[in-house]
Amino acid sequence: MHIELRDIRKHFGPVKANDGINLVFEGGRIYGLLGENGAGKSTLMKILSGFQPPDSGEIVIDGQPQRFSSPAEALGKGIGMLYQDPLDIPAFNVKDNYLLGRDRRVILNYKTARAELDEITSRFSFEIDQQATIENLSLGERQQLELTRLLVGGAQFLILDEPTTGISADQKDKLFNSIRKLAWEEGKTIILVSHKLDEVQELCGEAMILRKGKMVGRTPVPCSNEQLVEKMFGQIPLRGERPVYEVGEPVLELQNVRIPTYRLTVENINLTVRAGEIFGLAGLEGSGQQLVLKACAGLVKNDQGRISLAGQDITHWSYQRLRTAGIGYIAAGRLEEGLVAGLTITEHLVLSQPSHKFFIDWASAQKQSEARITQFQVVGRPESLADELSGGNQQRLLFGLLWESLKLILLEHPTRGLDVRSSDWIWEQLYARRNSGTAILFMSSDLDEIIDRSDRIAVFSGGKMSRILDAKTTSVEEVGRLIGGQE
C-alpha cells in the first residue's frame, strides 16, 4: 500500500497546525513521527485517519485521491489509528466491544467473533480474557484488543499514537514484536507517533520530524539522538541540572495508612516527605500510588492511619480545606480533572485564585491572565478556551493556576505526553518550588523521570509499598524489579 500526503494544510484560527505537509509512505516499513508538543503530529494523524478533514491538500492511496468523512470510512480504505486512550466502552465486555461497529446484523454472531479474536490474539500472543469487561482490563490489554479490532477491520496502514504510555514493559515488548511482524512479514505500514526517542530508534526504519506544522527532515534510524533532537527543536535543549538542596523539616507524614477500595486495598503506608524534598512514586498504573496521592489531597479517605501536614493532623480533611492549608494537586487527566473545557484562561485564573471578591473585575483579571501567560509560557491568549490549548500548554496552564506559596505539591504524571523541552520546563518550575521549601510528591510511569528527578523513591506493586530507595544509588533495574513485585 502506497500512501501519499500532498500539501496538507490545517489551520485553527491563527495557528497553522499543518502548514503544507508532503509525505510518502511505502508498505512494509515502520516510520517514526517525531516533533515537540504542538508541532502538528496529532493533527496530521487525525487527518490521515479520517477524524477530521484537512483545510486543503489531498490524501492519495495507491494513486487514487481519497476523502474520508469518518474514521470508519478511513478504516474501510485500510487506514486504522490506535489512540493513546483506546476508544472503547468501559462497561462492555470484550466481545461486545469487538463486535460494536463491526457486525451490523440484528443478531450478533458471537461464534465468528470468538474465532476471529482467537486467531489474531494467538498470532501475536496477546492475552485477552474474552469474558472480561473493558474496565477490568489494563491499558495494555485494551490496546491489544483495539489493535485486533483494527486488523480484522482490514487495516493495512496503522497509526500508533504514543502506544507505550502507561503499559508495562512486558506489554511493550509484545506490542513491538507484533508491530515488527505486521510490517516485515505481512507488509503493513506502521507509523509510530512518539516522544520517546529510544523507542523510535529501537523500532523504526525511518524518522520523520515535524516542527511548527512543517516537515523539517527525514532521516534513517538508528542515528544519534542528538541529530533527532536538533531537528525537533532547532537546537539541542540543555538538560537542567538537578540543583542540590538541603531538605528541611518533615512536611507530609503518613503513618500506617490504609486505603480500601473495591478493587485494591493499599495498606501499611509509612512515609515522610520533607520540606524541599522531591519524592517519586513508581509502579504500574493502578498499583496504589495514585490512591496514596489522592488520600493526601483529600479526594479518597483512608480508614486507618494518620496523615499529617507540618505536624498537624489532617486525616479526613476535605480537599477544599487542604487546599487552603497549602496543598496543591495536579491530576493526570488535564481536561477531566483540572481544566474546564469551554472556559477561558482568564476564567480559570479567576476561579482558582483566592483573591477575588463578589464582582469580578474582568479588566484586572485580563491583565493578571496576560502576566501568567507570559510567565508560564503558555501559547494562547487570555480568551483562549482551555480545550483549544495543546496538551503541553494545558499542563503549563495548570502549573500557572497553582497558588503562590504551598507546603506540598502532589502530582500525577507531571510530564505525561510532553516533549523533552516542556518536561524540562515543568521540572525547572518544580525545582524553583522546592528551593522555596515546598515538598513534592509525584507519581510517574516513566522510570527515567522517577530516578532522575526524585531524591527518594517508593515503588508500588499490587497495593504494597516497597522499602524506600535513595535515587542517587538506585538503578532502573532495581526499580523495575520492585515494580514487578520482586524484592
Place this chain on the structure above:
Amino acid sequence: MKSRQWIRWIWPIVPILAALLVTSLLLLLFGASPVTSFDAMLQGAFGDTSKTLSVLAFWVPLLLSATGLLVTFTAGLWNIGIEGQIIMGAIAASWVALKLDAPSAILIPLEILAAMAAGALWAALSAVLKTRGKVHEIFSGLALNNLAIILTNYLISGPWQPPEGGSFRGTEPFQDAALLPLLGESRFSPLSLVIALVAFGMVVVTLRGTLWGLKLKALGKNLRSAFLLGVSSEREMILAMMFCGALAGLGGAVRVLSWFDSLRQSISGGIGFLALLVVMLANYRMFWIPPISFFFSMVLNGAITLQLRTQLHSSLGGILTEMMVLFVVLFGDATKLGIFRKKNDHE
C-alpha cells in the same frame, strides 16, 4: 465569516418559523385556513387592550421561572421540579393572604417573601437529595411536583375550603388588600412586571459579572474540574437551585395574587414546563429569554380566541409551542447540522 455570525444570531427564529409552517400544514389538513387561524390568534393576543394585558399578565410568571432556570441550567442542573416550586410559592402566598389581616403595604411584601422562601426550600429539597442522596434532580423534581399538586388539592378541599363547602375548585377569593395592584379591570399587575424585569437583569449581571456566576458556569461544564479548581460544588448547586426556586415561587405568588384571586387547583397551569421550553429554545442566549417567553404567552392566549372564532380547539396553541420545541431539538444545535464548523481540538 460575517454572514455566519449573523445566521448564528438569528438561529433561534428558525425553529419558530418551521413550527409555524408545519402547523399551517396541519390546519390545511383539517380544512382550516392558516391565514384566518393565525389572524384569529393575533386578534386573540392583541385584539384589544384587555387581551394585550392578559398576554402581559401571563408573561410575568413565565419570565420569572425562565429567568430562574437560566441559573440552574448554567450550573448543569435539570430543574424539572420548577413546577412544584411555583405551586409551593403560590401556596405560601395564599397562606399569608388568607391568614393575615394587614394593609397592602405590609401584606404584599410578606406574601412575596413567603412565596420566595417556599419555592427556595422546595428546590433545596431536590438539591440536597442530589448532593447527599445521589438522587438525580429530574426524578426528585417530578416527585416533588406531584407532592405539591396533592398538597394544593388537600388544602382547597380541606382546611382552606370556602365556607359554602369544598368543591376542589379553589379557596374563597382573597381580601382586596392581599392582591397585587392591577391595571384597570385586567389581571395584569405592572408591579409584577417591574419585579420580573429587575430579576432578569440581576440574573444577567450575576451570570456575567460575578464570581458565583463563573463558578456555576464551571460546574455546569465540568463538575470534577470545577471542584478541583476550588468550587465547593455541593454548596453552589444547592444555592443555584434555591435561587431558581425563589424566582419560581415568586412566579407562583404572581399567579394567585394577580392572574387569579385565590388558590386554585391547577395554579401553575404548566408554566414551569413551559419555562423549561423557553430556556431550551434560547439555548444559553440570555437576551432571547424575554422575547421568547413573551411569544409563548402570546400564542397560548391567542389560542383561546382562536377556538371561539374558528371552532378549532385551543390546543392548537399548545401544538404550535410543542412543535417549536421539537424543531429546537432538531435544529437547535446549529453545529450538529454542520452549518457552523465546530472548533476541533488540536495539538
